Amino acid sequence: MEFNDLKIFQTVATHGSISKAALELNYVQSNVTARIKLLEKELRTPLFYRHKRGMILNPEGKRLLEHARQILSGMDEMIRTFEDTSNPSGVLEIGIVETVNALPDILSAYYNKYPQVELSLKAGVTDRLLQDVIDMKLDGAFVSGPIRHPLIEQVEVIQEKLVLVTKGETFSIEEITKRPLLLYNKGCGYRERLESWMKSEGIVPKQIMEFGTFGTIIGSVAAGIGITIIPESSITDLVVSGTVFCHNVPEPYHEITTIFIRRKDSYITSTLQCFMDEIVARTRLEHEPLPESR
Template sequence: MELNDLKIFQTVATCGSISKAALELNYVQSNITARIKVLEKELRTPLFYRHKRGMILNPEGKRLLEQSRGILAGIERVKRTFQDKSNPSGVLEIGIVETVMALPDILSSYCRKYPNVELSLKAGVTEFLLQQVIDMKLDGAFVTGPIRHPLIEQVEVIQEKLVLVSKEKTFSMEDITQRPLLLYNKGCGYRERLESWMKTAGIIPKQIMEFGTLGTIIGSVSAGIGITIIPESSIADLVAKGTVFCHSVPEPYHEITTIFIRRKDSYTTSTLQCFMDEIVARASVKQTFFS
């Protein structure tokens, strides 16, 4: 069994068709088909349900997908072991929640010091990014903390103040029951804080509208569509212009901590170690600490 066959298999499983996998890998379709057949012959079992629209993993295929991820991840860790520790290079895949205001400083400093590293950023909510780190699809991620998981270690990056944001200068609790709440999708740490507060206070919102990006949420609040909850620092410029207004969130729901997480049992590459060193250096300036 060749490692490249496992890579081809993973791509077909992800894309759901031979044609899409061929485009992704820049292979001819006949080559993809042949390698899948070789793999199925070696394992003496079909790996896919085949239909007119593409291919879906069968139970044996799902089992191989899980095992192949571990195999290929192990090979990648071996390769990275031999990287030049003093001059890291390669790809560093980092997840981010969109409102991490300390991120530009960290990224710019890191990129200046290590120009041979290619940074790949994936935005998402905390729950999604946590799972991506656990599945080793990301080297690490900036998320809302704290995170309590046996496979995760974390570095505190910054503590911030959560505020409600609206178009109107005046605000009362009744507004939450009369105006739509504009929130990130489920799994967002800010949304969880707000929902915990509302549950404790017995507040039932009129409507929750879900969005995938900070820009869309802020734009909708600015247009007077509804109310949101985000870190105060992320909308300081708009508040200064009078475009939107901030309103306080009561204790203990008003403080939010951004942390950087990684899977503790994964190999720490030189690219990741240098990145974490940069986080700790920046965090010490802001008088934060290692969790």
């Protein structure tokens, strides 16, 4: 068995397709097919269920995928240990929830210091990004916290105030039973806070409409379709212009903490370490007291 066979296998498993895997790896399809068949022959077991539209891992394939991820991740870490720590480069894959207000400043400072690093950003909800960090699909992620997981290390980035957002200036809690809630998909930290509040008040929403992007949610609120919950800092300009209006969320549901997470047992590359240093620097700056006037 060759090391590259595991990489081919993992790519096919990810895409569920020989053709898509071949395209990503820049191989001919026949070569990918041959390597998969050879791998199955060496292991003396089929690894996929094959059907007209692609391939799905069978139980043995799923078992091999876990081993393949560990081996490939270990190889990547070994290579990274020899990187030039004074001049980070390569790809850094970071997950984000879309309303991280501190992110532009962190990215700007990092880009200016380390222009050779290619930052790849993946937007998603907290639960999905957490799983991607655990599975080592991401180097780290900005999510809603705190997170309690034995494999996760976390750094607090910023605390923000959650607000309900509507098109109208006035609001009463009964409106939640009359108008749709416009929320991110399940696994969003903001949504969990709102659902906890509604449960404590015995409120059953009229309807929940799920969206994948901040722009779609806030645009739909501005159009009068429904109500949402998001950090107040993410809509300051829209509130000033009168496009939407904010309404308070009661304690203990009104605060949300954004944290940066990484898998604690993974090797910290110089690229990731420098990124985390920028996060810590930003956090310290946020908490520094203002100079006294004289």
